Amino acid sequence: MPVPQHLELFVDPSRCIGCQACVHACTECDTHRGDAMIHVEYVDRASSVQTVPVVCMHCEQPTCAEVCPADAIKRTGDGVVQSARKPRCIGCGNCVVACPFGVPELYIDRAIMMKCDMCYDRTSIGKKPMCATVCPSQALFFGTREQALALRPQSTPTHTFRFGEQTITTRVNVMVPRGPTAPSHVDVTAAMADRPHNRAMRLPVIDTRDPFAEVEV
Amino acid sequence: MAELPVDELAITRAFGPHLSAGTRGGTMEGPDKLVKTHCCFCGQQCGIQLKVRGNEVIGFEPWEDFPFNRGMLCPKGIKRYLQGSHPDRLVTALRRDPAAPGGFAAMPYDGAIAQVAREIARLQAQHGKAAVGVLGGASLTTEKTYLLGKFARVCLQTPYIDYNGRLCMVSAGAANKKAFGIDRTTNPWSDMVGTEVIWVAGSNVAECSPITTNYIWQAREQGAKVIVQDPRITPVARTCDLYLPVRPGRDAALFAGVLGLMIEHGWIDREFIAAHTAGFDQVEAYCKTWPAARTAEVTGVPERSLRAAAELWGTAKSSFLFHARGIEHHSNGVQNALGTINLVLASGRIGKPKSGYGTIVGQANGQGGREHGQKCDQLPGWRDITNPEHRAYIASVWKIDERDLPGPGVDAYEMFRKIDAGEIKGLVSICFNPKVSLPDNQFITRALGKLELYVAIDFFLNDTARHADIVLPGSLQEEDEGTVTQVEGRVIKINKAVECPGEARADWRILQDLAGALDRPHGFTFASPREIFEELRVASKGGVADYSGITYEKIDAQMGVFWPCYSHDPRTGAPAPDHPGTPRLFEAGSYNPVARGAGPFYFPDGKARFNVADYRAPVDDASEDYPIYLTTGRVVSQFLSGTQTRRIGPLVKQYPEPRIELHPRLAGKLGIADGDWTTCETRRGAITVRAMVVTTIRPDTVFIPYHWPGDKSPNRLTVAAQDPISKIPQYKVCGCRVRRADAPPGYAATLEPQQ
Numbered sequence: 001m002p003v004p005q006h007l008e009l010f011v012d013p014s015r016c017i018g019c020q021a022c023v024h025a026c027t028e029c030d031t032h033r034g035d036a037m038i039h040v041e042y043v044d045r046a047s048s049v050q051t052v053p054v055v056c057m058h059c060e061q062p063t064c065a066e067v068c069p070a071d072a073i074k075r076t077g078d079g080v081v082q083s084a085r086k087p088r089c090i091g092c093g094n095c096v097v098a099c100p101f102g103v104p105e106l107y108i109d110r111a112i113m114m115k116c117d118m119c120y121d122r123t124s125i126g127k128k129p130m131c132a133t134v135c136p137s138q139a140l141f142f143g144t145r146e147q148a149l150a151l152r153p154q155s156t157p158t159h160t161f162r163f164g165e166q167t168i169t170t171r172v173n174v175m176v177p178r179g180p181t182a183p184s185h186v187d188v189t190a191a192m193a194d195r196p197h198n199r200a201m202r203l204p205v206i207d208t209r210d211p212f213a214e215v216e217v
Numbered sequence: 218m219a220e221l222p223v224d225e226l227a228i229t230r231a232f233g234p235h236l237s238a239g240t241r242g243g244t245m246e247g248p249d250k251l252v253k254t255h256c257c258f259c260g261q262q263c264g265i266q267l268k269v270r271g272n273e274v275i276g277f278e279p280w281e282d283f284p285f286n287r288g289m290l291c292p293k294g295i296k297r298y299l300q301g302s303h304p305d306r307l308v309t310a311l312r313r314d315p316a317a318p319g320g321f322a323a324m325p326y327d328g329a330i331a332q333v334a335r336e337i338a339r340l341q342a343q344h345g346k347a348a349v350g351v352l353g354g355a356s357l358t359t360e361k362t363y364l365l366g367k368f369a370r371v372c373l374q375t376p377y378i379d380y381n382g383r384l385c386m387v388s389a390g391a392a393n394k395k396a397f398g399i400d401r402t403t404n405p406w407s408d409m410v411g412t413e414v415i416w417v418a419g420s421n422v423a424e425c426s427p428i429t430t431n432y433i434w435q436a437r438e439q440g441a442k443v444i445v446q447d448p449r450i451t452p453v454a455r456t457c458d459l460y461l462p463v464r465p466g467r468d469a470a471l472f473a474g475v476l477g478l479m480i481e482h483g484w485i486d487r488e489f490i491a492a493h494t495a496g497f498d499q500v501e502a503y504c505k506t507w508p509a510a511r512t513a514e515v516t517g518v519p520e521r522s523l524r525a526a527a528e529l530w531g532t533a534k535s536s537f538l539f540h541a542r543g544i545e546h547h548s549n550g551v552q553n554a555l556g557t558i559n560l561v562l563a564s565g566r567i568g569k570p571k572s573g574y575g576t577i578v579g580q581a582n583g584q585g586g587r588e589h590g591q592k593c594d595q596l597p598g599w600r601d602i603t604n605p606e607h608r609a610y611i612a613s614v615w616k617i618d619e620r621d622l623p624g625p626g627v628d629a630y631e632m633f634r635k636i637d638a639g640e641i642k643g644l645v646s647i648c649f650n651p652k653v654s655l656p657d658n659q660f661i662t663r664a665l666g667k668l669e670l671y672v673a674i675d676f677f678l679n680d681t682a683r684h685a686d687i688v689l690p691g692s693l694q695e696e697d698e699g700t701v702t703q704v705e706g707r708v709i710k711i712n713k714a715v716e717c718p719g720e721a722r723a724d725w726r727i728l729q730d731l732a733g734a735l736d737r738p739h740g741f742t743f744a745s746p747r748e749i750f751e752e753l754r755v756a757s758k759g760g761v762a763d764y765s766g767i768t769y770e771k772i773d774a775q776m777g778v779f780w781p782c783y784s785h786d787p788r789t790g791a792p793a794p795d796h797p798g799t800p801r802l803f804e805a806g807s808y809n810p811v812a813r814g815a816g817p818f819y820f821p822d823g824k825a826r827f828n829v830a831d832y833r834a835p836v837d838d839a840s841e842d843y844p845i846y847l848t849t850g851r852v853v854s855q856f857l858s859g860t861q862t863r864r865i866g867p868l869v870k871q872y873p874e875p876r877i878e879l880h881p882r883l884a885g886k887l888g889i890a891d892g893d894w895t896t897c898e899t900r901r902g903a904i905t906v907r908a909m910v911v912t913t914i915r916p917d918t919v920f921i922p923y924h925w926p927g928d929k930s931p932n933r934l935t936v937a938a939q940d941p942i943s944k945i946p947q948y949k950v951c952g953c954r955v956r957r958a959d960a961p962p963g964y965a966a967t968l969e970p971q972q
Contacts, residue, residue: 015434017423017452019853024295024867028276046881046891047912049452133279134290136427137434137452154438207522210912211450211462214519217882217916 002078003123009132010148010157011053012175015139018042018051022131022140029119029130035107037083037116038131053139055131056081056103056116057161058171064095064104064115072113079171080120084113100163100188118172154178160185219644219668219684222313222320225927231319232678233305234859236866246270252714253280255701256294257356257694258856260578261428262703263290264776267298267695267714274301274695274714284776285406285703291427292854292868299865301695301715305677308719311688321678321688326720329687330727333645334734336670336686337373340643347623349670350377350632350641354648355385355579355586356857357724358699358711359764360749362582363597363756364725364741365647366590369623371615371740372732376623377641379593381649383629385542386583387592387943388550389576395551396558396826398811398819399761400599401584401706402575403567403802404537405779409436412571414533416444416526418557419468419543419949420577423452424853426541426704429577436537442529446471447543448848449878449920450913459525462915464517465846465950466835468544472556473832474512475527476563477504484531486565493816494562496827503829515832517915535571536564542579542850546948548938549833556830567825568803568817578704580857581694585702588762589753593626597753598760607760614756615740628944630655630937633664643670645731647691647724652681653858653926656935656946657901674727679860680926690721697723699746700772707777708767708798725749758784761811761819766796781809788814835950836938839917843899843952845883846918849931850949855924863924872922875929876909879955880916884908887955894958894965897921899951902933905962919955923948928964 018040026036039054062081065073072088073095075081084095084104091111095104104115119129123142127133132142141148148157157173162185176183221228248268255262264283268276277298279288310329314322324332340348351369353362362380369378393400409415409432423430430453437443437456445454446461446468454460463471479485480501490497513520530536538561544553558574566572578584589597597614600607602625612619627635633651635641637660655661665671665684673682674691682688695714702708717723722730725746732741743749747769758765765784772778775797782798785791787810803817803825816823839846854871856862863869877895879887889895891910896903897919906921906929914920921931938947 014456015430017427017430017853019291019423019427020871021289021291021295021427024292025290027867028295045911049450049455049913051452128288130279133281133288134295136286136289136291137423137430138289151435152438207459207525211460211519211522212880212912212916215462215517215916217880217886 001124002076003080003118003120005078006144007123007142008145008148009055009118009129009172010141010152010175011055011172012139012141012152012155013050013052014155014175014177015137016040016051016053017137017139018049019136021134021136022053025130025134029121031121032114035114037114053131054101054103055140055172056118057101058118060169060171063098063100063168067094067098069094080118082120083115083117086112089113100161100166100168148173156182158183158186162187162189164189219671219686220666221683222315225683228319228678228683232321234863235304236869237299237303237864248275251278252712254695254712254714255709256290257297257581257861258293259426260580260583260704261286261426262581262701262709263294263428265290265294269714272715272718274298285705285707286428289428289431292871293856293862296865296867297861300861301693303677303864305864306718307676307678307688307690308721310690310720311678313686320683326690326722329689330730330734333672333687333689334731337643338735340670341373344642346374347376348641349373349375349643349645350635351375352629352632352644352646352649352651353378353380353591355380355382355583356581357586357648358697358701358746359582359585359589360699360746360753361724362586362591363589363753364728364749366597367615367740368728368732371617372735372737374621374623376593376626377632377635378591378626379629379632380586380591381629381654382580382583382587382592383944384654384946385579386576386587388545388547388554388940388945389540390587391551391943392554392558393576395828396555396562397803399802400587401780401802402573402704404573404575405705405707405800406432408570408573408801409433409537411439412436412441412535412537414442414444414529414536416446416530416536416538417453418446418538418540419545420539420541421447421449421451421543421850422577425579425851426577427853444526444529448846448915448918459522459529461518461522461526464915465848465918466547466549466838467516467832468547468553469549469556469830470507470512470832471516471518471523472553472560472830473504473507474509474516474523475530476500476560477507477512478509478524478527479531479563480504482527482531484527485563489565490563493818494825494827495822497563499829500559500827503831530560530564533564533566535569536566537572538574539577541577543949545945547945547950548836548940548947550940550945551942552830552832555828559827559830562825562827568801568805568807570801573801575704582701584704584706585700585708588702589757593628598757599762600760610759611756614752628939630939630944630946633661636667637664639667642668644668645672645674646681647674650679650681650858650860652684653930653932654923656932656948657937658930658932659902660937674724675860676721677860677864680858689727690719691724691727692717692721696721697746700750702780706779708764708772708780709777710769710772754784759810766793767798836947837900837936837951839952843954845953845955847897847899847931847934847951847953848918848920848949849923849935850920851924852922855922857924858926859924874906875922875925875931876907877955878909878911878914878920880912880914881910882916884910887957889955889957894961895955896958897931897934897953897955899934899936899953901936904928904931904933905958919953928962
C-alpha cells in the first residue's frame with residue numbers, strides 16, 4: 001500500500017528541542033537496527049541551543065537518484081524516495097556527496113547507502129513515521145496539510161528550496177516563520193550566511209537584544 | 218557497618234553501572250503482547266506500550282490513544298526498556314562481604330529477610346523503636362508509598378520516615394497548602410491551548426518534562442505569549458516572547474517587583490481579590506518595598522523586562538503560570554512559590570478553562586507520592602499527622618490504637634543528621650540514592666558509615682546501596698502494577714509487563730515479608746496491589762486528597778481519573794459510584810468538603826490566601842571568595858541520580874559525563890577554553906569536569922548537571938541549606954570559584970567500566 005498522498009511530514013526547526021527522541025526511536029526500526037536515519041544537529045551550540053532535525057526531504061527529482069550510477073535509488077509513486085536497494089547499491093557514495101540536504105549516509109562496513117524512507121513500513125500501513133509519532137515538541141509533525149495549517153498559524157509550510165542555481169521541490173515540508181508575505185521558497189544558501197546568536201531566531205520576540213549584555217563578570 | 222566493603226571501582230566492576238547491551242534496535246521476532254502502561258521516569262507519565270516476549274521487555278510502541286502524550290515520548294521513555302534483562306539487575310539478595318568480588322555475596326532471599334528482621338528487632342529492643350528510620354521515594358507507585366508509610370508507623374512504629382520528594386516537590390506542596398488548602402495543579406494541560414500568556418518560572422521544560430513543550434508551543438501557535446524566567450537560555454527560552462534572565466536565588470524579589478508594577482498600573486483584579494482571597498493588603502504593602510529599580514538591581518533582570526512582564530501578565534485575559542525546581546530548590550523555596558501564586562491570585566485568573574497554575578512534577582509519582590503518607594508529617598489522604606481527628610481516623614482504618622501511632626518525624630536530610638548524631642542506628646531505604654542526590658553529599662557518605670544496620674531495597678546496586686549490610690532485590694516498574702498520579706493530578710495505572718527475575722520480589726511483598734519476619738504482620742497481609750489500593754481508598758476518604766471514588770476499572774475506562782474523586786457525594790453523603798473526578802480545581806460555584814460551599818478554595822471560608830512572599834538572599838551566596846553562582850539541574854537523557862539511565866547505553870552516549878557550562882565572557886576572564894578540564898570549588902569541596910563554553914547562560918553563573926556520583930557529582934559542591942518550611946535543599950544556587958584545572962581528574966585516567 002502506498003503512503004496516502006494527503007499525509008505529509010512537516011518539519012519545524014523552531015520547535016526542535018534537541019532531545020534526540022526521534023534519533024533514539026529511529027534506531028528501533030527493524031530495517032536498520034541500531035542505526036538512526038534521522039539526525040539532530042546543533043546549528044552552533046556555542047551561541048544557541050537551536051537544533052535542527054534532518055530527515056530525507058523526499059525530493060520530486062531526487063539528486064541522489066540522478067547521480068546514482070547503479071540506479072539503486074527509487075522514488076515510489078507515492079513520492080517516497082526509498083533507501084538504496086541492496087542488490088544494486090555499489091557503495092560509491094555519489095549520493096552522499098550530491099544530496100543538497102546532506103541526508104544519505106554510506107555504511108562502509110555494509111558497503112551500502114542508507115537513509116530515511118519516511119518509515120515506509122509504518123507509513124504504508126497507515127501509521128505515522130516513528131520520529132513524528134514520538135517527537136515531544138512536534139518539531140516533526142505528520143498529518144494533512146489542513147491539520148498543519150490549523151495547528152501552525154504562525155508559520156507556512158514550504159517545500160521549495162533554492163541552493164544557488166538549483167531549485168528543489170520536496171514531498172517533505174519545512175515550516176517557515178510567517179512574515180508579511182508567504183515565502184515562495186527557502187533560499188538555503190542565503191540563510192547559511194546568517195549565524196544565529198543566542199536566541200536570535202527572527203521570531204516575534206519582544207526583546208531581541210543580548211539578554212546578558214548588562215551582566216557583569 | 219554501612220561502610221564500603223571494598224573500593225568503589227571494585228564494586229563498579231562487579232555491579233555496574235555497566236551499559237545495557239547496546240541499542241538492541243528492534244527485533245525481527247515480534248512481541249507476544251503489547252502492554253499499555255506508562256513511562257517509569259518523570260512526572261509527565263507518558264503512556265507507552267511495552268513489547269513483551271516471554272518474560273522480557275524487548276521494545277516499545279507508542280500509545281497514541283493516551284490523551285496526555287498521544288504517542289509522544291522523550292529519549293528516556295524510548296530506551297527505558299533496556300533496563301530490563303540488564304546485566305546489573307539484582308536477582309538475589311546480597312550481604313556485605315569484603316572477601317567477595319565486588320564486596321557483596323549472594324544470599325537466599327528468605328535468609329536475608331530473617332536476618333534483617335533480627336537486626337531491626339535487636340536495634341529496636343536496645344535503643345527504642347525510633348532507632349530505625351525509613352527512606353522512600355516518589356518513583357514508587359502510590360500503593361507502595363502508602364504501604365511504606367504504614368510499614369514505618371505500624372510495623373516499625375518509628376516516626377522517622379521521609380522520602381526523596383523532599384528534594385523535589387515540597388516547596389511547591391507547602392506553598393499550595395498555605396495558599397489554596399490543596400496541593401495539585403489546577404487544570405489539565407489541554408487547557409493551555411488558547412490561553413493568552415504562559416509564564417514558565419524556573420523550569421527547563423524541554424529537558425526535564427519534554428512533552429509539556431508541545432503544549433506550551435501549541436498555545437504559542439494559537440497566540441499565547443510565553444515568558445520564561447531562568448538563568449539559562451533553555452530550549453523553551455530560545456523562542457519565548459519575553460526572557461527574564463534572573464540571577465540565581467532572586468525569584469521572590471522578581472515576583473514582588475512585578476506584582477508591585479501590576480498594582481501601580483491597576484493591572485490586578487480587585488473584584489476577585491475582594492471576593493475570593495484574604496491577605497492581599499500585606500502583600501500589597503510588601504510589594505511597595507520592591508520598586509522596579511531595586512528589583513532590577515537585585516534580580517539582575519533589566520527594568521524594561523520587568524515592566525514588560527508586568528504588562529504582559531497584568532493585562533492578559535487568560536493565563537497559566539508554571540514553576541518547577543528552578544524556583545523551588547532554594548532555602549527560600551516556599552516563598553518563591555508563594556510569589557508566583559500571588560501573581561496568579563492578583564490576576565484573578567484561576568479556576569477557569571483557559572487559566573490556571575501548576576507545578577511541574579519531577580518524579581513519576583511526585584504527586585501521588587506526596588499525598589499518602591511517606592512524608593514525615595503526613596498521613597494518607599494528605600492528612601496531618603499532628604491533627605487528632607486525622608490520627609484517629611487513620612488509626613481506625615489501620616485497626617490500631619491511636620496512641621500507638623507515632624508523631625511527626627523529620628525531613629530526609631535531618632534524618633542523616635540524626636544518623637550522624639547516633640540517634641538513628643538502622644535505616645531501610647528504597648527508591649532513594651542520597652549519596653548522589655543530597656547536597657554536600659560527602660557528609661551523607663560519612664553519616665552512612667555510622668549506621669549499625671543499613672538495608673537497601675533496589676533493582677540495581679545504586680551508589681548508596683553500596684554501603685548496605687543487606688540488599689534486598691526489589692522490582693522494576695514494569696514488574697508490578699499499581700497507580701501513580703501524574704503532573705496534572707490524573708491518577709493512572711501502571712500495568713505489569715513481566716515477572717520479577719530470580720529471587721527479586723515486588724517491593725510491597727518485601728515490606729510484608731519483613732513485617733511477617735518481625736512477627737508484626739498485622740496490616741501487612743495484602744495479596745495484591747489492588748487490595749492495597751482498596752484500603753488506600755478508604756484511608757484517603759474524607760481527606761483533601763480523596764481517592765475514595767477511584768477504581769482500577771474507572772482509571773482504565775477514563776484513561777485516568779483526576780483526584781479528588783469521591784465515593785460519596787461530599788454535599789449529600791449519597792453514594793456516587795460514577796463520580797468522574799475533578800479535572801479542574803477552584804471553578805466558580807464548585808463545592809469542596811473543606812469550604813462546604815463557602816467558596817472554591819479549600820479553606821473553611823472558601824477563600825484563597827495571599828502570603829507575603831519575602832525575599833531572602835541565598836545561604837552561602839556568591840561572595841568575594843566564591844564570586845560565581847553555581848546552579849545545578851538535569852539533562853534530557855539522564856534522570857535523577859542515574860541509577861537507571863546511567864545503565865542504558867544510548868542514553869549514556871548522548872551525554873556521557875557532566876560538563877560545566879559557562880559564558881565565553883567568564884571563560885575568557887578565567888582563561889578557560891571549550892573542552893578544558895575545569896575545577897569548580899565551593900566551601901564543601903571541588904570537582905573537575907570539562908568546560909562547555911556557551912552564550913546561553915548568565916555570565917556570572919555556571920551550571921553542572923547532577924546525575925553522576927563521586928568525583929563527578931556537583932552535589933559535592935552544593936550547600937545543605939534548607940527552606941525553613943519545606944526543608945527542600947538549596948540546590949539551585951551557592952557561591953563557587955572556577956579555574957582551569959591543573960591536571961585532568963583521577964577518573965579521566967581510570968575509565969569506569971561503562972566507558
